[in-house]
Amino acid sequence: MNLQSTEVQWPTGARDMELELHWVHDLSGRKVTMVGLQTEEGNLEIPMPAEVAGPYIITARWEDEYAREVRYMMDEWPEELNIISSLQGEVLSFEYPNLEISTSGLNVLRVDGAFVNSSGYYSQRQYVAEAKEGPQQIQFAPLSPAMDATDPDIKPLYEQALDESGRLDLYYYQETDGTYSWYFRNILSDPVSGEAWLKSLRYERLIVPFN
Amino acid sequence: MRRFSILLLVVLCYSSCKNDDDMVVTSNCEGGITYSLDFQAESIHERNLWLTEADGDLAFDEEVDALVTGLQFLNFDNACEDRYTLSVGYYDTDDNPYPGDYGKELRVREFAAVPNGSVVDLQSAGVNGNVFRGLMPNWLIAIPNCPPIDSALLQVKLDPLAPNAPTTPFYFDYSLVLVYRRSLGHGSPSAHGFPRCQHGRMAGGNPRFPSGATYNFGL
Numbered sequence: 001m002n003l004q005s006t007e008v009q010w011p012t013g014a015r016d017m018e019l020e021l022h023w024v025h026d027l028s029g030r031k032v033t034m035v036g037l038q039t040e041e042g043n044l045e046i047p048m049p050a051e052v053a054g055p056y057i058i059t060a061r062w063e064d065e066y067a068r069e070v071r072y073m074m075d076e077w078p079e080e081l082n083i084i085s086s087l088q089g090e091v092l093s094f095e096y097p098n099l100e101i102s103t104s105g106l107n108v109l110r111v112d113g114a115f116v117n118s119s120g121y122y123s124q125r126q127y128v129a130e131a132k133e134g135p136q137q138i139q140f141a142p143l144s145p146a147m148d149a150t151d152p153d154i155k156p157l158y159e160q161a162l163d164e165s166g167r168l169d170l171y172y173y174q175e176t177d178g179t180y181s182w183y184f185r186n187i188l189s190d191p192v193s194g195e196a197w198l199k200s201l202r203y204e205r206l207i208v209p210f211n
Numbered sequence: 212m213r214r215f216s217i218l219l220l221v222v223l224c225y226s227s228c229k230n231d232d233d234m235v236v237t238s239n240c241e242g243g244i245t246y247s248l249d250f251q252a253e254s255i256h257e258r259n260l261w262l263t264e265a266d267g268d269l270a271f272d273e274e275v276d277a278l279v280t281g282l283q284f285l286n287f288d289n290a291c292e293d294r295y296t297l298s299v300g301y302y303d304t305d306d307n308p309y310p311g312d313y314g315k316e317l318r319v320r321e322f323a324a325v326p327n328g329s330v331v332d333l334q335s336a337g338v339n340g341n342v343f344r345g346l347m348p349n350w351l352i353a354i355p356n357c358p359p360i361d362s363a364l365l366q367v368k369l370d371p372l373a374p375n376a377p378t379t380p381f382y383f384d385y386s387l388v389l390v391y392r393r394s395l396g397h398g399s400p401s402a403h404g405f406p407r408c409q410h411g412r413m414a415g416g417n418p419r420f421p422s423g424a425t426y427n428f429g430l
Contacts, residue, residue, distance in 0.1 A: 097267075121316070122317070123316070123319075125321065127323065129324065141261075142263065144272045144300060146272050161317070180324070180326065181329060184325070184326075184329045188332055
């Protein structure tokens with residue numbers, strides 16, 4: 001085993017820092033193995049077998065006002081890691097199905113929510129949209145009438161998944177070509193090569209709960 | 212053979228008529244554009260796909276044949292807009308390892324302002340796009356988007372030695388990723404994990420972890 005170490009610079013005011021390391025051991029097959037998790041402050045130090053070589057995926061998580069995450073791709077083991085995130089976002093108002101937010105520096109936003117009613121019935125919703133700089137109005141879509149007709153429980157489950165517990169996930173994908181279509185092609189589809197897949201995993205993320 | 216052919220024709224006609232009846236179009240523009248999507252999702256039951264206009268009006272609503280696998284093509288004729296909000300939902304009442312308590316699960320994914328001609332491939336995104344879904348060393352399994360949890364249960368189907376094995380979360384973080392140690396059922400190539408996340412009561416989905424080879428990689 002070799003002890004690999006990296007000098008880590010965290011943003012000012014960061015707390016609850018965590019570094020997670022994956023080794024991409026089969027790039028064309030897109031297979032990764034987790035080789036380390038460090039939850040204590042300080043430089044990254046991970047013992048690794050000699051056969052572990054790049055590429056590496058390093059995910060840094062921490063909290064300031066909200067929760068943040070940055071994912072890096074490294075072909076070789078880094079000697080230094082300067083962790084930076086410049087995403088900004090806040091929820092201005094929320095009254096289902098309308099959500100008003102203000103963001104800066106991102107290109108895709110996601111809203112997640114889940115709900116369990118008193119009978120134990122479960123619902124989960126996820127909303128994705130292209131992000132705009134500055135204020136942005138979101139109106140969640142109504143439930144499909146065809147689905148609504150199948151069961152009287154479904155509409156409350158549908159609406160309360162976001163009404164009861166919503167979370168805003170703001171993403172900046174570094175490899176974007178500046179269009180929303182890039183997200184569909186590279187994140188929601190099946191990139192042609194392992195290299196394209198690996199690049200698509202680079203992002204910054206800011207998490208803002210809103211109810 | 213002739214009887215079989217006639218029967219097949221009748222079945223096909225019925226099937227095609229049924230699909231037309233299932234589709235609800237509430238807004239269209241005669242002579243408008245054809246809005247097209249290439250679409251793929253996990254094979255699930257009672258799956259519906261609907262399109263909503265920017266002002267919230269429903270434009271297209273159709274049950275998707277869950278038996279059809281691979282990329283499917285959606286052509287919405289007489290469309291008024293070249294971008295629609297795409298919603299995909301299913302209401303799963305089957306294949307639940309805890310039917311007494313968790314008989315109903317609704318899952319909906321919504322994509323705003325999807326451009327005409329896009330590919331929306333939820334299956335590839337789920338299988339390949341998420342680096343954290345899969346087996347890690349020491350029989351750890353990660354579940355993305357897990358609701359807040361106090362503890363977790365793992366049920367391994369087809370493994371009589373581990374019908375309902377309690378386990379302890381390895382860690383839980385704000386990004387709602389649960390990682391737990393999977394210590395039972397690892398020998399069965401056909402075993403499916405049914406992890407559940409708990410917060411007071413059990414909730415959550417039943418992601419299918421790939422069986423076979425992916426259980427064997429690691430250090």
